[in-house]
Amino acid sequence: MRLSRFRVRKFRNIIDTGEIDVDEAVTCLVGMNESGKTAVLSALHRLNPIDGESFDEQRDYPRWLLSRDRREGVISDASPISATFELEPEDRELLEAEVGAGVFTANEITVSRKYNTDATTWDIPRDTKRAVQNLLSGLELRKKTSDQFKDVSDLDGIEAICAQLVADETDKQHEKTSDEIATIREAIAALPGKDVWAVAVAVLKSRLPKFFYFSDYSQLDGRIDINDLAEKDEQVGSSADQTARALLRLASTTPAAMASSDYEDRKSELEAVGHELTSQVFEYWKQNDNLQVEFDVDRKIKQVNPQQHTIEKTYLDIRVKDTRHSFSNNFARRSSGFRWFFSFLAAFTEFESRKEPVVVLLDEPGLTLHARAQADFVRFINERLATAVQVLYTTHSPFMVETDRIDRVRIVEDGGPKTGATVTREALTVGEGSLFPLQAALGYDLAQHLFIGPSNLLVEGPSDYIYLDAISRALVDRGRTGLDDRWRVLPAGGASNIPAFVALMGRNLDVTVLVDSGTEGADRLQKAVDAARLERDRIIQVSEVTGRRHSDIEDLFEVEDYLSLYNEAFGTSVTAGDLGHGDRIVKRLTDLRGGSYDHYRPADVILRNPARLDGFSDATLDRFETLIKRINSSDR
Structure with a gap:
């Protein structure tokens, strides 16, 4: 099983963190001192700790709520930690080996724990009637016998019908029925639990990841x-x-x-x-x-x-x-x-050779390390530790934040007694103090790698930069409008990173944003406008040129023009007739070829051979010129 998300409620300075998504490898919790980062990790650790740590009502329940909630009798119902785990193929194989296919209707389960108990609660979506059908269909039973169980809703209801059939003296084939009942009872006895839920818990309990918490190893x-x-x-x-x-x-x-x-x-x-x-x-x-x-x-x-x-x-x-x-x-x-x-x-x-599943929790690791040594430590986490286990760590050091993996960052902020500590990945919704480690990390990264000018164009990735730069030059060579020299084009590393870049740069730098239409990043940019970090007319979507709801920058090309780049990049011979219907050519190619899509390789064809643009249609050049004119006018 792999931890996919968790939620902390009624624990120390936390009322409700909200759902916290967990990266499949490394998750970084950033926040000010006393924001609740340690509390988040401590609660998660107690779900299935290696050292037997448990929740204590007196010690861990929010103090300002303790007396009131005791009077109202709600503490016993509080679940300070609940976590959702994604089932991996081996988990499903083991479950199906016990109760057959189609019983477990979702690929996730949720495990939670309450105060003053070592027991965990398991929420496992399941089709219990299907389990009964699977068990009976795997046995050699007469239809007359199997029909007697058609209304049984779970495995633990089978025995009552068995007892009735055995006691039925009017059955002319009582001996045959008794043999069948013995077979059914033998199959039930071989299961590790009395019902489907108990079977699932018995199978998965040893596979539930253990949590190792390290504050100062x-x-x-x-x-x-x-x-x-x-x-x-x-x-x-x-x-x-x-x-x-x-x-x-x-x-x-x-x-x-x-x-x-x-x-x-x-x-x-x-x-x-x-x-x-x-x-x-x-x-x-x-x-x-x-x-x-x-x-x-x-x-x-x-x-x-x-x-x-x-x-x-x-x-x-x-x-x-x-x-x-x-x-x-x-x-x-x-x-x-x-x-x-x-x-x-x-x-x-120690964890590289451990066979049982493990999640490692690190609270403020490496504080005594120099900034460059902290970077070495992050490299160790990525290259050695995260290849064996999932890792969650807290920090307020900018050198522990990976700017090329901002999607791994979750921000912890304490809103006071009314809201407590909350966790979000939305950089646009938190205060300046919580943002500071991200701002410092991004500032350092930009200082190391980029030259920021007075006019900055933020694009999704390097392929966007190549298309704009190369086609702009081709347009200028033809006496048409190209991208103004004042623009500094900054690739953000993906649509999901753009809102964070805007949040960290927008107030102090002159920024125009170019995004594909219909992406998560485009939708989230509205929050930047609402937070006064970005002017609405500085957001440019490709659909403004294509006139279609969903568009990538690749859709500015005529289909034949883009396919010529695609075929040269990937050594294929795809034609327009091979593609299915739809607005986005990238989506149509992905549906045709399968797998993930590499946006960069077709762009690299132009980068290596700009003369390829000579064969492009006027319609392609017209669309790019329209987009470039819109960019040039965005900061005037």
Whole structure:
């Protein structure tokens, strides 16, 4: 199962967050201090925690509502956390193996939990009558017998009919009926639950993801008692010792191997561990590549008598060698940022090999890291952690926000006692303080990659930029109107990113927005107008030129012109007659060819060979010229 969304209600400073959509890989919760980010993660963690954490009415219920709600007796009905999970193919296969196909009518289930209980509540859409039909149809029954169960609505109703049939002494084929009833009862007994709901819970309970919550993961000590480490067996994340154990697993060794009495064996193991960890850590730690991780073993000797002594303690010392300055010191004396990153890497590789489903929750990770090291840490999450588990993390650092993945960001804001903390992905609806990390992140990214001018044209993607630039030049060459030189064209990376870009740029920069018609981004831009972040006449939709409700920039081309680019880009020979009906040529091509659509490759044909425009029809050039004139006039 994969977490797809969740909702927190009546928990700490939260009344109702609203539905929080979760990215399939990484979700970033951004907000001010005390906005409720930690509360959101804490509530989600308690749904199915690895460490047994539970909700406590006295501790967790909103204090300003506690007395009133106790009097009204509503606390017992409150569900502080509910989460919806998408069933994966293996989940459905296991369910159908028990009750057959067509029983579970949706691809999602919802699990919730209440105060003062460890039990979870499962909401599983199901066709219980279909389960009865499936069970009976899989058995060798006479029609006369199976017809007796036609009104049974769930599996737990079968036994009552069985009992009636067995007790019916007027049945002339009573012996045959009894054999059939025995077969039915045997099939029912083989199920893991008494009804369809119980069967589903029995199958899915072990597949429900566990939630690991980390606010400040226990950092490694520079000196570790190996004997003590070998004896303990603790939960993941519960102590510095467990981090050390994960560290040794990362290096494919054990406490016993590190404590070997043979010097050569022990030294060989130590050097192998040091080499392995140095290569692992410094793949992501880029602040100082002159460091090497080294291990040594120290022993505390107890003198029994002048002729005899025993080893009382064996310690593993973690040391870091600085080759630039030619010295080494204990791990505990390195910078807090390096120690945190090193400990984090060791601990979280634990999840890469875990077979059970896991969702990792990180509360303000990497605060002691330099800005560039935070970027390295985000890379670690994407490349290593998120390939194995889903990750949700909170931050107020702009360097932990990926501007090319703004769709992963959810904004947490506390509206006070009346509304509590809420979570939204709509950057247009929150205050400036909540937006600041996004503004700072975008500002840094723009400063690194773009030159912002006095007149800025925001488009969906690089293909839009290529078409406008190339065709504008072709129009100018023909003595027609091209895009004014004052425009700086900024690709937003997709329609869904445009509203966020407008929210972060619109008040301070001169922005015109070009969007396809009928997209989610176009619809959401109305909120930017309502919030006075964008003038209405600065929104230009392609449909203004095509006259059709749904239009992409590709629809400015005559069909034959665009197909010539498409066929050259993809090595196909599609003709207009091959396409189905509809307004959008991209949609028609997707319906024909299937799969996702790469907008860039046809545009790249023009980028590499601008002379291709010479063969385009006047109708194509006329539409682009009309659009360009509209853009040129938008800021006057």
